[in-house]
Amino acid sequence: MSLRERLAMADEPRANHGGPPALAASAYLELKKRMHQTILDRIDLERLKRLTPEQFKHELALLVQRIIEDERIALNQNERHSLVLDIQHEMLGFGPLEPLLADPGVSDILVNTCDKVYVERAGRLELTEVSFHDNTHLMKIIEKIVSRVGRRVDESSPMVDARLPDGSRVNAIIPPLAVDGPILSIRRFAANPLTVLRLLEYKSLTPPMVQVLQALGQAKVNILISGGTGSGKTTLLNVLSGFIPASERIVTIEDAAELQLRQPHVVRLETRPPNIEGKGEVNQRSLVRNALRMRPDRIILGEVRGGEALDMLQAMNTGHEGSLATIHSNTPRDALSRLENMVGMAGVHLTPRAVRQQICSAVTVVLQVSRLTDGTRKLVSLQEITGMEGEVVAMHEIFHFEQTGVDATGKVLGQFYATGVRPRFADRLRMFGVPVADAVFDPDRVFE
Incomplete structure (x- = not known):
C-alpha cells in the first residue's frame, strides 16, 4: 500500500x-x-x-x-x-514548480493562486495536479524568484517582472491587485531555440518564405515583426537573427533578456526598473540612445512599447540598416498604427504625415505571426512597405496564409501562397548578391 x-x-x-x-x-x-x-x-x-x-x-x-x-x-x-x-x-529550487521547469514540453506555466497550476504544451493549456500548501507558500516562491534578480514584490509594489536563472521570463502580481491571491506567469526559455528546419517541419512557414527571409537578413533590410501574445514573435526574431553575418556587431535591447543569438559579436542590454525609492530606472529609450554610441552594425529591439519607437526609427534611418524589432499587434496595418502612436509618446511634436514618412523610410518589411485556434503558430503574412499614397502608408502583401477550415480533431486547415506581386526589395537583394528567383513569388505554388 x-x-x-x-x-x-x-x-x-x-x-x-x-x-x-x-x-x-x-x-x-x-x-x-x-x-x-x-x-x-x-x-x-x-x-x-x-x-x-x-x-x-x-x-x-x-x-x-x-x-x-x-x-x-x-x-x-x-x-x-x-x-x-x-x-x-x-x-x-522553486518548490512544486521544479518538475514543470524540468519538462522540455512545457512552454508556459500559469499559477492561478495556490491550488490551480496550468501549463501550455504544444500550444494548448491544460490543468496540472501541481499545487502549493497555501498562498503563503506561493508567495515565498515568488519572493525567492524575484529576490534572485534584485527585485521585490509587496503591497507597495504588487507587480513585478523578473527572470529565472535559465532565462525564462516571469511576471507576478499579488493582492490587493490580484483579488483571489498571488498570480505567477512563467514564459519558458528554450535551451535550444527553434531553428528554421523545425519551423518548416511544423509548417509555420514555407521554403520560399525562408529563401526570402534569409536574403532579407543578408541584405540588411529593416524588419518589423508583428503578432499577439505567445504568437511566436521572439522565436521568429531568433530565426531571423541567424541570417545576420558573423562579422557584424549586434546590440540587443530588451525588457527581459531572452533572445538567443548565435553570432560571436553580440552586446546584450536590458532595462532596469526603479529601486525601492523609485530611482535608478533605465528604460528602453535610454538604452536605444546609448546603443547608437556603441558602434552597432545592427540594433535588435526585443519589443517596441513606447517612446523608443522614435529613436528606433531614427536609428534605422541613419545607417543602422538591417535592424529588427517586434510589436504587439493583430495585423500589419495595425502594427504601423501602433508604431505611429508610440512615436507620439516620445513627446516630440510631429505631424501624422511626418511620422508616417519616417516609418516608410525606416521599415521595409512587416511580418505578421499568429497563434491559431489549434495552438499552432504561423507566419500568416509578409508585407512590403512601398511608400506613401496621399496620407496613407502603402503596403503590398508578398506571402499569405489563408485558413480554409478546421478538421474533426480541431486542426486548422489552410494553405500558404505567394500573391504574385514582385517586391521592390528584390532589386536590393540582387545588389547585395543574394538574388531570389522570380519563381519564389509564383502564385500558383501552394503549400498546405
Whole structure:
C-alpha cells in the first residue's frame, strides 16, 4: 500500500465529517511541510553555505533519511526518494514548480493562486495536479524568484517582472491587485531555440518564405515583426537573427533578456526598473540612445512599447540598416498604427504625415505571426512597405496564409501562397548578391 493510500486511510474519519477532497494529497503536503520545518530546526546553515550544490543535496538527503528513521515514518523506497526530491526542490529550487521547469514540453506555466497550476504544451493549456500548501507558500516562491534578480514584490509594489536563472521570463502580481491571491506567469526559455528546419517541419512557414527571409537578413533590410501574445514573435526574431553575418556587431535591447543569438559579436542590454525609492530606472529609450554610441552594425529591439519607437526609427534611418524589432499587434496595418502612436509618446511634436514618412523610410518589411485556434503558430503574412499614397502608408502583401477550415480533431486547415506581386526589395537583394528567383513569388505554388 502506498504512502498516499495509507494517509488517506488515516484521514477517513475526517472525510466522513465533510473534510476536504483529496485528503491523501493534502496529508502528503502536510508531511512535507512538517519535514521541511524539522530540517530547518536541525540544519547547520553556516556549514552548508560552504558546500557545493551537489554536496548540499547529498547532506540534505542524509538528513531526511535520518528524520524518517527517528520519527519512524513508514515509507517505502520510492516514497522516500520522492520525499527527498520534494524537500530538495523546496530548499534549493522553486518548490512544486521544479518538475514543470524540468519538462522540455512545457512552454508556459500559469499559477492561478495556490491550488490551480496550468501549463501550455504544444500550444494548448491544460490543468496540472501541481499545487502549493497555501498562498503563503506561493508567495515565498515568488519572493525567492524575484529576490534572485534584485527585485521585490509587496503591497507597495504588487507587480513585478523578473527572470529565472535559465532565462525564462516571469511576471507576478499579488493582492490587493490580484483579488483571489498571488498570480505567477512563467514564459519558458528554450535551451535550444527553434531553428528554421523545425519551423518548416511544423509548417509555420514555407521554403520560399525562408529563401526570402534569409536574403532579407543578408541584405540588411529593416524588419518589423508583428503578432499577439505567445504568437511566436521572439522565436521568429531568433530565426531571423541567424541570417545576420558573423562579422557584424549586434546590440540587443530588451525588457527581459531572452533572445538567443548565435553570432560571436553580440552586446546584450536590458532595462532596469526603479529601486525601492523609485530611482535608478533605465528604460528602453535610454538604452536605444546609448546603443547608437556603441558602434552597432545592427540594433535588435526585443519589443517596441513606447517612446523608443522614435529613436528606433531614427536609428534605422541613419545607417543602422538591417535592424529588427517586434510589436504587439493583430495585423500589419495595425502594427504601423501602433508604431505611429508610440512615436507620439516620445513627446516630440510631429505631424501624422511626418511620422508616417519616417516609418516608410525606416521599415521595409512587416511580418505578421499568429497563434491559431489549434495552438499552432504561423507566419500568416509578409508585407512590403512601398511608400506613401496621399496620407496613407502603402503596403503590398508578398506571402499569405489563408485558413480554409478546421478538421474533426480541431486542426486548422489552410494553405500558404505567394500573391504574385514582385517586391521592390528584390532589386536590393540582387545588389547585395543574394538574388531570389522570380519563381519564389509564383502564385500558383501552394503549400498546405
